[in-house]
Each structure stands twice: as C-alpha cells, then as structure tokens.
Amino acid sequence: MPEGRYVGAPIKRREDARLLTGESRFVDDIRIAGTKSVAFRRSDHAHARIVSINTDAAKQSPGVVGVFTAADIEGDARPIIASSRMANYQPTPMQILAKDKVRFVGEAVVAVVAENRYLAEDAAELVEIDYEPLAPVTDAEAAARPDSPLLHDGFASNVLVEREFKRGDVVEALWRPPVKVKARFRVHRKTPLALESRVCLAEFQAAKSHMTLYTSSQVPGIIKDALVKALDIPGSHFRVVAPDVGGGFGGKTSLYPEEALVCILARKIRGAVKWCSDRSEDLLATSQAFDEIVDAEMSVDEAGRILGVTAEVIGDVGAYSIYPWTAGIEPVQVISFLPGPYRIEHYHGRVRGVATCKPPMGPYRGVGRPVATFVMERLIDMAARKLGLDALQMRLTNIVQPHEFPYKTASGMRWDKAGFVECLKDAAEAIEYAALRETQAKAHAEGRMLGIGIATFAELTGIGSRLSASPGMPINTGTETAHLSMDATGGVTARFGVTCYGQGLETALAQVVADEMGMLIEDVRIIQGDTDAVGHGVGAFASRGAVMGAGAAMLACEALKEKLVKAASALLNAPEDEISVGQGALTTRDGESALTYSELAERYYSHMGAVPLEIKNALGELSVSRMYDPEWGTTSCATHIAVVEVEREACKIKVLQYVVSDDCGQMINPLIVDGQLHGGIAQGIGAALFEELAYDDDGQHLSASLVDYVVPSASDVPRMAMRHPELEKPENLGGIRGIGENGTIGAVAAIANAVSDALAPLGIEVTEVPTTPERLFRMLDASKKEMSNI
Amino acid sequence: MAFEKRIRVTVNGRAFERSVEPRLLLSDFLRETLDLTGTHVGCEHGVCGACTLLMNGDSVRSCLTLAVQADGAEIITVEGHGKAGEFSPAQEAFHACHALQCGFCTPGMLATVVDALRKLPLDSEAEVREALAGNLCRCTGYQHIVDAVLTINTKEEGIS
Known part of the structure; x- marks a missing residue:
C-alpha cells in the first residue's frame, strides 16, 4: 500500500465522539416500543435428568407474557450442529433450551418472557424444576477414559475430537540426545469477559414477515447464515445487526442458544424480545477458553539445538461442540502452533478434546496459540537452564532464519517471511538485555527475586479460503466484501462485511479508503456490523479485520476509480486511457480538463443528458463491490520480554517492565496497533497471574462473580513499550499482518518465564497458570520444605 | 402495581420527578425510565465500575444505588460532560490519547477521572493507576487511559 496521507498516521478515531458522550448505541440501548424481556431459569446441576418442570406459578406472576420450555419450542428450529470434516469427530446438536438433560451449571432450561427484566426475573424464580442428578463428568482426563460416565447418550466416548501431527522420528530424537526436559503443563479455564455482556434483541414484524436480530456479536454474517437455515426464514427477510459492541475477544464469535431463542420467541409473540445477560450469566454461559493439560517433552543437544518435541494435549471442551467452530477450535490449534517459530525436525503432537459438564469451549483471543507458546517457551527456558545457556541465545540458535522462508513447520503450517530474528534481537536491545541480566544478578545477590522472561512466537493472520479458521469446519471464513458507492456530492459510502467490536476498524478502513481514492477522510463514511450492508459478510475474529477489510477496500477502490474514468471519459469527451485519477479528481493527460469527484458525480447523476444514455445504462450507479480472498494467511510474529519481581513474603508478583517488538507489516494506524x-x-497478564474459572468436583461453578473471577486492574498492569521495526512487508494486499491477538499470545509465556526465572534459585519452574498468590505460596512452601530436608 | 415512591432528581442540570419502585436501581432508572443510555451496566455488583457516575460531586456506582436513594440528588452522567465538538477536558484527553476502544467502560472511567482529579494529587503514574483501579477496562490495558489522565491539566477550571 503506498503510504498516503492517512495510512500509517496516528489518526484520532471517529468512533470516539459517540462513545465519549453517551451517544453510542449498544444493543441494550436500542428502543423498540413494546419490547418484552427474557429471563432464564438456568440449571443449578452439572449433570442431571430433567424429571419435571412446573411453570404454573411463573405464568401467574405479574407482567408475564409467556413461559417456555424445550417442549414449547419443539419444531420451531431445525437442529444447529457444528459439523466438521475431521475424522473421529462427534458433533453435538445445540440445545436452545435444555431438553431431557442438563449438562452444565448455567445451561438455560426455562425462558420467561415478561414486560420488563425485573418482572421476568421475579417469575423465573417461581419455576420449579425436578432433577434426577447424574454422575458429574468434570475432570477431562478421567472423562477421556473408557469407563467414564457419558455426557451424551449413545456416544462412543466423551472424546469429541482427536488429532495428531507427526514429523520425523520423535522416538529416535528423544532417545538419542543427552539433554531432555519434560513437564506436565496446566493452563486453567478462563473467560473472554467483554465488559459488555452478551445482549440480543429480536424484532419480528409480522406484516412484513421480517426478522431483525440486534446482537452483541463479532460475527453477524455467521449468525445470519446459521439462523436463516435453522429458523427457515428467507435470507432476504432476516437481518442481523451488531451495532456498537462492547468488546468480544472471541466470546462473541459463536452462535448462542439465546440468539436463536429470542428470534423464536419474537416470532411466537409477534413482537420484540430482548435478553440482556447479567455478569453472572456471562461467567456461567459465555464460551470459555484454554483449559488444557499438556504433557510435553523436548530433547536438545549440548549446543542447545532442539532435536525433537512431543506434546500430548487434553483439552476440556465443555458440554457441547460450539457452532460453527467445533470443539476442535482451541485444543487442536495448541498442537498446530506448538512448534512455533523454531526449526524442529522431529515432532509429535496429539490432542483429545473431551466433553465435560462445563460451558462450551470457544475461540478466545489467540486461540490455542497462548497455550502452545506457553508450553514451547517454558520448555526452551527449562532446557536453557539445564544446559547453562542463556535464554536469548537458545532462541537465536533455534529460530527460523531469514533465508529459510517460506518455512514449513513440523505441524505442516507455512510461515511466510517475517521478522522472527529481527524482533527477537530488537526486543532484547530495547530492554538492554545484557545490562538487565547484570541488574538481575545484583538483585539476586541482595536476596531479591527478579526474573526476566522472553516469549517469541509466530501466528497466522488474515486467513484466506485455502485454510479453515477452525480445522475441518465447513463454513467459509476466507473472504470479505467491500461495497463502495459515490453519491451526487462525490462522497463515498463504504460498506463492509468485516465488523468492529471496539478495535477502531471504522477509522482504519476510512483511512484506507480515503488514501486509495485520494479523498478527504471526512468525505468517507464506513458502514459495518449490519448484514444489510453487503450481500455476504462474515465478521471480525482471528486477526482478520484489518487484513481482509483493507484488502477488500483496496480492490473496490481500484474498481470504483476505473468506473469514474469511464464516466469522466464521457463527460470530458476524452479517451479513457488519457484520463488519470488521483487527488480527488480526474484529469486529462494534457491537463486541459479536469473534474473533481463532486463535479463528476453531480454531472453524472444530476445533469440530464450530460452522459449519453447508452453509456449511463451500461455503467450504472457509481458503485462497485469486490470480495477479497487472501488465499492462505500471513505470518505475524513478535518477541515479548517481561521483568517481574516476586515478593516472597506477600506472595505477590509485580510486573516491572514489558517490551514488545513485533512485525505487523504495514500499520494502518499506529495508535490502534499499540492499543x-x-x-x-493485559489479558495475557490476567491469564498468567489472575484469571481462572473454578469448578469443583461436582461441576459447581465457584467463580460466577467479578469478586471471584479476578481481572487485572490499572495497578496490575505495567507501562509497556512497543517497537515496530521497519521490515519487509508481506505479499498480501496492503502488506498488512494481523495484530489483534499478538498481545495475549506472548504475554502468558513471557510472564510465566519471568516468574520461573525469578524463582530459579529455589529450583521452581512454573508449569501451571495462572500463578495466583495461592499457587505461588504453595510452590514457595514446597521448596522451603524441600530445602529443609536436604 | 407494586408500592412506588415519588423521587426528584436533577440529572445533567435537568429536574425530573418520577414514581419508582423502591427496588429500582439508579442505573436502570437512568437507562429505562429516563432513557439516558450513556450509563452502562457491566456487572451489577459494584466491581467493574462501568456504571460509575457523579452524584452530588462524588463518583458513585449506579448499579449499587437505588433510585430512591438518589432522591434530591444532583447527578451528572456521561451525557452531561461535553458533546461532540465541545468535549470536556477529560473527553478531549481520552480522544487524543486513544484511551478507549469499545467504549463500554468509558462513561464510568470519565466519572472516576473527573472525581479523582478534583480530590487527589495524581502527581505520579502509580497514583493515577491506583485511582483507576476500581474501573475495569478489557480493551486498552489501561496505558492510554493513564496517559490521558496524566495529560489533563489539573489546574484547568471546569474539569467535568
């Protein structure tokens, strides 16, 4: 992309004005007269058969419009099933309301529709459900065994998905070398926790046979494609709108039962029905993240060269295989990305995704990569420590070198050229690595526990249609559309299928369109988050928004300019090849005649007879639509370095310094990239130190409030330094690499490595995250006991 | 209908008199009764801070306050700070520093910041972080919010 006036500049966001003044419009801010509210009675059992449901009292409660169980909506929707081409995959149909059986605490059983939320919640309390408790299935490892009780009747086992990647001969590689490190790594369950909980509002206009679903979603296109089929509504009469969305981080990329249900209920009562999740429901029933056990081993020669790696992963995928991503989305990507940016000849990764009595596992910022990076980077530090090598040097020895691109990883992925080595060196330079090691040595001598943690990784962003965003998934996540139209004043309205849930894409895409068209950014309007905007759209996830949106915008701008040249040719009476377009105007080669966009548009549309009718009829409106499919994906990479201090007495971990050097290709807006x-x-620090969804052995949720589920506050996060070295751009349109997930992927590993480095004098290696104060206390206590036994 | 109590409140300089159920939360009163949807509800148990507003000059969690408790009070919500094109200093600083992404926490952040700037020295970054610690943000990692607070000239009049 040529550096223009706007692309690459820190343009202040156009979204801000409405968000700063209360003029924003989130789903819960939309007012439709007569809207009814839904409240759910959710399961308080992890695994139970529903014996009977009594809704009589609830139906009599003031303001109640209707009370609905699974039986009441039977036949209102076709089954919604996340299918996959993966072998040995067992899909689970979505339960819109639990029928016969509940499979996690928080699963919706009864929906109460009332005049407002207060009254709906009052009535939901009055519902009586008689359960016959079944054996809870809560431990994924035990649930994978053949003797485990089954969560889904008739299934072969609780293992919903299984996959394996092999390269070389790990047995040979692991047998031969002198140095081996191995550990059982555990990454606990977490939640995306967008500050705006999920909200959906369906309005059925019976006279128009039209349904509009307003939903706080990252993927209105996916929601529409799924629900038109499930609800048997013509696509032309079903519109999904995701207006201002208050964060998502993957938690709003799946189709939820509540979204299907409000549509079903709106059709039943012929009106508008809204569900607004409270925080407890969000913690109970939004898709969750991570929750893997990884038994991994690495073999290394004496020079620190990695010879082989094995990883056996058990992922707790919860009760259902989530739509559309499937239960493979998180755990399978752990073994896909585990070899990371390193040259690893011998690799064996195996994964099983196991169903348990918990909410479904779904995509969360980084998807598989935060866990893969945590395991790989921990193994490297453990091996370096064992060999007495420096952690930075060990990475420089093993990382894929510039001449080795494109590099095919041990799991079969392809890295296109990216600044692996450059970012590693740049981050080390930024934090003054050598001097920092000296500072650390002094601190250790004084008895202070200071640690330095490096994490380097690569990921795939802006993925085209040759790869599925989730393994074996049948829907297309590889294209996006831009539709541009010029009005009679020369202004451009650009409509997109990619959506925004707070990242700033509305500003970024306006920058791209303004530059490509050579116009003022004020004359460009961006419309997104509405399935009426383009014929087909998908959404924002997998670090694709900027790559796909900008690519589609560039293709569409090119096509629109071609069209403008044709119109100008007729208006200026000059051959097309003698007209150039740029700086908001069309000019003849001799420079004699020129038309600004506004002059051209006004004449074209409003001056009768200015353009011969046969030309106008052939050319049509000054609008175009283009789809962009980048075919494969683009590598994005970074190195994170964290410095932490462990305060032993207080069992406190303080993050003191944080540096990132990343290769994100062409930045559209550096403010947004850094943000x-x-x-x-911050979310990665949360995963490393604080955030954990806890379930007891009976499957009861112990962390259903923000008092129990701790997310980082301003004083838990350090000042961070960002570096973006000038490097060769990737070959996709615009030379853009995705950046949205980069922070989370690196931070879990960098913090865990820093904490381990701080605790190294005590012989402690962090293998389980988050390292909460309690876990830290237990590790310190165990090491104290071990020391006193010597 | 359940027992209701008549309350009078001044919101952003305008007086309102309404009958409300004693259990109605101030956040719901503003959003549903007065249709002032700028106040956001993030957790309904007083932890996230998204619903924070200014009541009689103090920052208050509107999800932990009943509307009847606000009887006679003067309330400033995000709608009362400044408008597009006429931002308040805090809004201007947030815009300039890219201190918001999804914007869901922003109304509460602005209330906390305005309150803190009036009452606390906020001389150091650590003090600013401490002052913001009761408001959760999931998008920004706080850095640009901290920058925004540090750039606001505390001596300037009329911070809200």
Missing part, C-alpha cells in the same frame, strides 16, 4: 497490543498483553 491492541496493550489490551492483549
């Missing part, structure tokens, strides 16, 4: 990284790192 994405900052936010991602």
